[in-house]
Amino acid sequence: MEQYRTRPARYGPRRDRPGSSLPPQAKRGAGGARSEAAVRRPGPASAASAPIAGRLPNPRLTGLGSGLFSGAVMFLLGGLCAVLFGASLTAYGVLFLPVCVLTALWVRRGDLMIAPVVVPIAFAVGLLPMADGDGGTGGRLMGLVTALATQAGWLYGGTLVAGLIVLVRRIRLVHRRRAAAAAGARPPV
Numbered sequence: 001m002e003q004y005r006t007r008p009a010r011y012g013p014r015r016d017r018p019g020s021s022l023p024p025q026a027k028r029g030a031g032g033a034r035s036e037a038a039v040r041r042p043g044p045a046s047a048a049s050a051p052i053a054g055r056l057p058n059p060r061l062t063g064l065g066s067g068l069f070s071g072a073v074m075f076l077l078g079g080l081c082a083v084l085f086g087a088s089l090t091a092y093g094v095l096f097l098p099v100c101v102l103t104a105l106w107v108r109r110g111d112l113m114i115a116p117v118v119v120p121i122a123f124a125v126g127l128l129p130m131a132d133g134d135g136g137t138g139g140r141l142m143g144l145v146t147a148l149a150t151q152a153g154w155l156y157g158g159t160l161v162a163g164l165i166v167l168v169r170r171i172r173l174v175h176r177r178r179a180a181a182a183a184g185a186r187p188p189v
Contacts, residue, residue: 074126093154
């Protein structure tokens with residue numbers, strides 16, 4: 001009985017079989033000229049030629065990146081509120097809402113459901129520089145728990161805003177995928 005050697009999928013397609021993808025160097029025709037399909041055609045104006053004032057930032061954050069972004073921004077805003085506003089928890093709560101919106105808008109499509117999870121954590125991280133507490137670590141921890149309890153409205157509100165934005169983005173993504181699948185499934189006319 002013969003035993004055939006199998007190749008694990010992690011190494012990618014084999015190049016010695018027909019239909020496998022070839023590197024760009026292999027797509028050159030006779031005389032070293034590239035085939036017409038391999039030549040890149042110029043597209044619309046690049047982002048570099050667009051006016052700077054017309055561009056808005058549109059980063060795509062991973063799940064970890066969105067957690068780090070929201071946590072770092074809320075920690076900085078917490079320190080800023082402690083210095084400028086005398087540890088005003090209301091000012092901190094108001095500043096929490098735009099961070100929730102940005103986190104939900106900037107998280108990439110594959111990690112959409114992480115945004116409503118990381119914003120409450122970021123809220124708690126940002127309260128660390130603002131938490132009132134006397135008597136060391138125990139007093140600081142008690143101040144953090146008290147601040148979380150008294151500012152639950154801002155916490156739930158920001159989490160709800162992030163959740164709604166993520167839900168709308170997810171619904172739009174599903175509709176786009178279904179429309180693309182339906183367009184691809186129709187026979188050509």
